[in-house]
Amino acid sequence: MTKLLINFMKSKNLPVLGTLFSNFPTGYKNVITTLSMTVMLSGCSDWFEPTISEICETNSEMCLDLSLDARCRHERADIIRLRYNHQTDTSDAFKYPLLLAFEDYLVCVEEAQHIEHIKRKGKEATRLKGVITAQRELTRLARETKRSLDPYLSYYHWSRHNDNEAFHRFERYAASNKVNDPELLISLASAQIKTDPERTINTLYKALSLYKDADDIDSAVYLSLVSLGTDKENYRMAYVWLGVSEYFDENIPSARRESLGKKFNLPVDILDSVVSDIVSALDNSQFDASALKLHRL
Template sequence: MIKKYAALIALLPLAGCYDSAPTVREICQNTPSMCSDLNDDNWCNSERRQLIFSRYGVSQNKTPENQYYLMQDLQEYSKCIELASTIEHKKLKQKQSNRIEAYINSQKNIKALANETRSSEHPLWLYWHWSNQGNDEALQKLLAMEGSKRLQTPELQLALATYYTKQDSEKTFKLLYNALRLYKEGDRINPEIPSTLVSMYLKEGEAEKAYVWSQVAWQLGQENLDKSSMKNIVTASEDEYDNWDEQAEDIVNQIKEGRFKGRYSSS
């Protein structure tokens, strides 16, 4: 599945300019149903916050794209709150019960959105129903669109790359780099793209590139690819690490500003 960890502000232009976008508190006060089925303690704060913004985005503009991001955020929240629900609160049992209820609600919401979009012909949903529910018919419809303008978006280039990962490494690399080139300034960025590059470069034995892209992914929100974890995999001098960190920071700035021009080279 394509994961989503991105700037929370990315959905807010749907409601108007950035300055007029409501806060989480305002959304919950004005539309309690967007928040009432979620946990009310401090667990999964970032996932809960992102989910609320996604719900608000869909309420303002119910496009297949916004629904797709809502599904991603529902799944991330559900995964987080499932773990939190197993942690016993010794003093306040109702806190644990609230998290369990929130998890059950999240699963119901995922199922409802999956049912609602089952017949969608939008390529994002074709990808989701293949990758999450094994719908081969959806996959064939998606692959039939390959090369068309409809798939020239970062998420859909990543979708194709996910399919080709085990069959065509060079094509996978090219799709991932193209995905990053397609971002425009202010876009919602999916760190699964650089994290997939990390896996691909490790498989190719390209330790330096794997480290650089791990730091790109980490800076974009992929928490399991921080410096300490990667130093256990890629051994280098401190000067090399510093140099690679600078490269990663430059790449992140280029992607965020919509000016990334990098291309895959097998040399």
């Protein structure tokens, strides 16, 4: 998966932070929770969903092709719950979390199969069925969703299969006013940064405007803006976003920002005021790059 580059961190020996994709591709449990809650809230009886054991008793076809032993039970439960909650769903929306659930399940059963193989010294592993099922379902779901207009599935096919058509669908959606998930825009920025720094900055600014809680923002977003400012020799921009990153991540030292201010004789009092305005806007879920006049940095 493509990562946004944070070159200045390497040159200044700053601590390595998470990539911009730390939430989007692996955060399917949040998607599963949202989908499950939607089903639960659809009627009073759904407040008391059946357990996994009860689902398997009444809908054995949802469970029999999975390895039903003690290992990987959480990954298996996610798949079974998705199958159960969306058994009559004809849309593509739930297939993205299902794909990710099968990816996690495959990793788990392959590891478990390897452990079992070592213990049993070459005897047939009991988890082979789970491996075969996961591989088959990943292939089937990928084939079914290859041309889906769903932005998450378009992202999946681009990031997993380097599908350029899927990327263009994803890019068109991310550039629209329909986007309400900042992680989609951050993922788009990771592709734009290779060829178009200005568009990357605008995309990241738009992503920041969508967050409802500043604590959900990966500090790598701020540091990527620092890197983008440094690369274009806009040291005022780099200074400001270093200040923002320091506020939200106590592990980032102030020495880099202070050194930048002295080296390039920056108007630090004015820039510190901009930092405060940005921090306040982010804390209050009111970030607006235009209102903050960030284009003037």
